[in-house]
Amino acid sequence: MKTQPQTGDWIATARTLSNALPYLQRYENATVVIKLGGHAMGSDEAMESFARDVVLLSQVGVNPVIVHGGGPMINEMLGKLGVTSEFVNGKRVTDAETIKVVEMVLAGVVNKRIVQAINRQGGMAVGLSGKDANLITCDPADPVLGFVGEPAELNTKVLTTLFAQNMIPVIAPLGAGREGETFNINGDTAAGAVAAALNADRLLLLTDVSGVKDGSGTVITELTPEEIGKLTRDGVIAGGMIPKTETALDAIAGGVRAVVILDGRAPNAVLLELFTEHGAGTLIRPVRPAQA
DSSP: OOOOOOHHHHHHHHHHHHHHHHHHHTTTEEEEEEEHHHHHHHHHHHHHHHHHHHHHHHHOOEEEEEEOOOOOHHHHHHHHOOOEEETTTTTEBBBBHHHHHHHHIIIIIIHHHHHHHHHHTOOEEEEETTTGGGGGEEEOOGGBBBBBBBEEETTHHHHHHHHHOOOEEEEEEEETTTTEEEEOOOHHHHHHHHHHTOOEEEEEEESSSSSOOOTEEEEOOOOOOHHHHHHEEEEEEOHHHHHHHHHHHHHHTOOSEEEEETTTTTTTTHHHHHSSSOSSHHHHHHHGGOOO
16 A cells, blocks of 8 residues: 655655756766776665666766776685685786686676666666777786786777767776787776766765765865875875775876765765765865865
């Protein structure tokens, strides 16, 4: 038996939609690159919710681009195959055997799961990797790491072509080497490079933490590059947050208007960040508005 929502619930919903109007107008025709981390993918329910949010972005005129990770899924598959991974400074050493598994998992299972989830919600997602249409050409990041690449050249024509057809690119972080090699790329690094090449309005790094935290564990809602430098030197920004803030700084230096680090496990995190006054996570931009 269905019951009608209370009148107050309808009013609250209408008010929320009305309050979102300035933000909907603000992001019309904007490009938003979303890095979806492996841990943030979570359950099927979480993936469905994320996909619905992405389709809504597309419906209101935003050009969303998804760049995904898949570390946990890679680890699981390597374990099943009995392939042992070695890590150097937190980065996976990727030999010729490992890169085959990485490509199979990222460009296959993970990529198509996201594509299918978006399409089931009424979107038109297209899965690709950095190897397609010469999207990402890589140089070796470090000889010690093997087939781990650093983005060197990007050809975004395939992405703008998809935008023109109202399609949503879903990118696996793999790149092509200059000698025909396949390179694994850190997901955050790939997302930052794509965002910079597109001069994106926003880069959203969806992760498994709520944002950059101060010494007391409280999320810092806004930071500038200068402030990030100080917090890093003081040891407040440490561990896994360092590469994320470095990605943010590189993206901003490359022309991205702002970067947000936020908890991708939180319901509707993307919509909260883009279409509400308070946002979500930590916003990083070149200067604070009062300084502009």
